[in-house]
Amino acid sequence: MSRRWWPWTVAVVCSLVLAAAVIAAIVREGLEYAGWLGTILALLAIPPALIGWARRRAQADDAGRLSHVFLAATGDRLPHVRDLTGLSTLDHRYGRAGARADDDEVPFIRRDASRELEEALRAGGFLLVTGESTAGKTRAVFEAMRACLGGHTLVAPYRSNAVHQAVELAQRSRPSVLWLDDIERYLGGAGLTAGMVNDLLDGGGVVILATIRTGALDMFGSRADETGEDERESEYRRVGRQVLGTATHRVSIPLHWSDKEVARAGQVAGNEKVADALAHADEFGVAEYLAAGPQLLEDWHGARTPSSEHLRGAALVAAAVDVRRAGYSAGVTLDLLRSLHEHYLRASPGGALLRPEPWESALKWATHRPYAMTSMLIPQGDDLYRAFDYLVDATEARPEPAAPPREVWDALTGHLEDTDLPALFDVGSTAYDYGVLGAAERALRLVADKGEGELSASARAMLGLALETRAEAGETPEADGYAAARKEYERAAASGWPEAVAHAQMRLGVLLAKLDERAESVAWFKRARDSGHPWYGGRASRHLGYWLDWWGDLDQAREAFQHTIEHGHPRQSIKAMIAMGDLLADHDPDAAAAAYRRALSAGDPELATAAALYLGILLDRAGDRRGAYEAMDQAAALSDADGAPWLIASLDFQLDDYASAGALPRLEGRKAKSVRRFERIADIGHPRVTPLALVYLGLIRLAEGDEAEAGRSWEQARAGGHRRAGELADELLADLSDEPDPS
CATH class of the missing domain: 1.10.10 (Arc Repressor Mutant, subunit A)
Structure with a gap:
């Protein structure tokens, strides 16, 4: 019997025994004496007391059983918010510093957002508080919670793998607060899901209070979807975005303090720490300097x-x-x-x-x-x-940060393989994202072989991707790597777990297309497409369109892209609109232009930039120089004067597409298309787009071994009057002149 249920069993048994005794006495003696009535009433008062004792004992038992993963108050029970004397009492087990102990010595300075936080907490639901890592968001929301929810039970897990238990406790301890500081720690793997959030909020009486750093929040934004063939991180981000999308209130805490906040801080400037922070407020912000x-x-x-x-x-x-x-x-x-x-x-x-x-x-x-x-x-x-x-x-945040060294991956794999397989899955997926494919394979294989259920199935699909990518990178023989990847995909596809099944089906479609097993490839793509999975279904249909185009079946390719536009994930739909434009550009320019314009107006700035560039190229080919220039205007307008972030991202993607196509002989046509696109953009002569395109065109010329043409492209970029393109061209020309003469 579960330890949680034995107090309830005792209470119920005692209640039944007492009720039976009362009934037997009435039958045997009758109600002749008034004293019996008093006795009956006294006895009937006992079961509720026992029930109350059982409830308290079960809660205490929960707290004791889970005290190694949850904050517990004195007396071995989950605390109420009013029990917290300061942020250190909440954060000392998992907090950002154990340093919180002295945090409470700094008086709380009410933020401009404090009223909004309090109103959101009183309304209930899911409050997500965002801001830079040192903006002061945790302190601000902690003080708002103390002001509004003192009588609520606090459920504060300090281990990411305890989130399922946390949800269960929050449900049983209403009214309660589920405290998820740095919520990204609780996402992914076997973590929090949108369904769990909705179930928790449906019953009322529970407030979910979460914080997230701006840098972490960006991972779940409009660029949460994958580029190229890398998708595991995209899937993690997509699921996380679903969770964050369930937030009923969002409040942002700015890094830099307003004049009103600085004035309020000045009223307590007798505190040495606050006074010192105020002296640096313009440079760092008060909260950041304090941190x-x-x-x-x-x-x-x-x-x-x-x-x-x-x-x-x-x-x-x-x-x-x-x-x-x-x-x-x-x-x-x-x-x-x-x-x-x-x-x-x-x-x-x-x-x-x-x-x-x-x-x-x-x-x-x-x-x-x-x-x-x-x-x-x-x-x-x-x-x-x-x-x-x-x-x-x-x-x-550094430019192109290097991946952690092999020693880190090996140490974490050894540390986690017998203790935390969901965390090892995250490590393996991160290794894949960094391109450390050997470490990714080792970690994911352990999770696939040692894990159970959905975790094992998801790891097996991801393992197949690591094996496939290693083969393409030349780290393993291609035939052996593809065969091993196919085996893992097929096992995941047979697992019965919907998401892992759809993922594996889509990957089998791609892999078999590479092997030119067309009939089987199409069959797997269609299985994934028809799976109903909002992400992998749309992606499978889009990739099916690419391969059908490659195989020369334009009508079927068009049908596949149209299916994605109508049924796919929103971002997949926009990508399919662009793919439709590419497909039709040589056959039906008007329909191609309509597809690009539809993507341009769909609301995704990154993909809209690409659509505008391709529309400009199409119009330039058709002799519509004015329309081409206007399309370049639209592409440039979505980014700043230096082309950041979307114009640079779009040109980066084109360069990556050129490089990846060049590595595979069967994709020579795609490689040539990338070169032609850069040449067309350069030819249009737009002052904010052309100089940047010339920088990238020079990189391609250099990769092709033509240093003279590379130099000419960079000289033209430098002369174009674009600040960022000029800086890049200067650096590249300097590097070119420093290279030794091969003769």
Whole structure:
């Protein structure tokens, strides 16, 4: 018998025994004496008391049973919000610093958004609070929760794999608050789903309170869908976007404080920490300075030089940062970090000649809390640590950040394979996203073989993709890699789990098309298309159209694209509109232009930019120079003066398309089309588009071995008067002139 149910069993049994005794007494004695009535009433009062005791005992039992993954109050029970004396009492087990203990010494300065937060909490539902990692969103929403929901039971999981238990507890403990600080930690794998959120909110009496960093939120935005052949991360982001889409209230906390907020802070400037933050408000924002994010980043980078006194500490932080970047957001043991950091020490300038500080000094430095707010390395209880969000975000924000080294992937795989398979799935998927395909295969194979149910099936489909990609990258023999991938896809397709089945069916369609097994490829594409899956179904239909076009069956290709437009995921539909335009460009230019214009007006700025570029190329080919120029105007208008973000992204995609097509002989036609597109855009002569296109055209000429033509393209880009294109052209021309003469 479950420990949770034994108190209820005792209460019910006792109630039945008492009721039976009362009835027997009445039958035997009658109600001759008034005293019997008093006795009966007294006895009948006992069962409710027993029921109440049972409820309290079950709740206490839950708290005790789950106290290792949930915040529990004194007396081994889930706390009420009013029990929290400060943010440190909530955050000390999993919080961003264990540094919260001193956070409460800083008086709370009411934010402009505080009233909106309080109104949302009183209304109930799902409140999502967004902002930069150090904007102060957690403190602001914590104080709003204390002000409005004091009588609610607080369910605060500090482990990402406890979210299912958290939902169950929140349902049983109404009125309750489900606290999900950094909600992205609870998404993916076996995490939170939109269905769980809806079920939780349908019954009323539960408030879901979640925060998310702006950098993490961007992952679930309009670019949440995959590009090229990479899709696992897209699927994770799509599911996460569904969860975030269920939020009934969204409130953003700005990084920089308003004049009113600064004035309110000035009223408590007798506090040294607040006064110091106010002095730097213009540069960092009050909350960010208090959180010391920029200073910690500067200290970390400064410690990575050979003359530093904190070389070991910097290596320790680097190891923790890369653990987070590898897809593992929970804390890891010091033993694991101690082993990993040796790699970063060896890789430091000076290598074996360095004389780093002792381990104890390194750990003390890495966990030091300037301004009592946070630290580079954050204690999470149970001897677990993780890197501060700000350092992770700053590292990822660098141009083309390198993937974490092999040692990180190996260590996480060994650490997680027997303890947390959902987390290992995330690590394997992240390795795939970085292109570390060997690490991805190892991690995903372990999850597929050791996991159960949907997790195993999803890992098997993703494993097939890793094997297929390794074969195409030349890491394994193509025939062997394709055969192994096919086997994994077929096992996933037979698993019975709808999402894994649709994913595997779609991948089998692609793989068999590459093998020129056309009939089987079409059959698998159609199975995926007809699966009803909103993402993989539309993607399968679109890819079927691409391959039918390649095989010369234009009518069937057009039908496939039309099916995606009518039935696919919204972003898939827009991609199919563009594909339809490409298909018809040589056969029915008017219909092609209509398809591009439909995509242009569909509301996705990235895809609208591509549609505008292709429309301009089409009109230029038809001799409509004015229309072509206007289309380029539309493409440029969706980005800033430097072409960021969408114009650059679209040109990047075209260059990637050229490179990937060039790697496969059967796609030479697509490679030539990419070159012609850059040439056409360059020829149109638009001042905000053409110079950038010339930069990319020069890169293609260089890849083809024609340095002279590459140089001419870059000279034209530099002369075009476009600031960003000119800077890029200068750098490329300088690199070209530095190359040694091959003769």
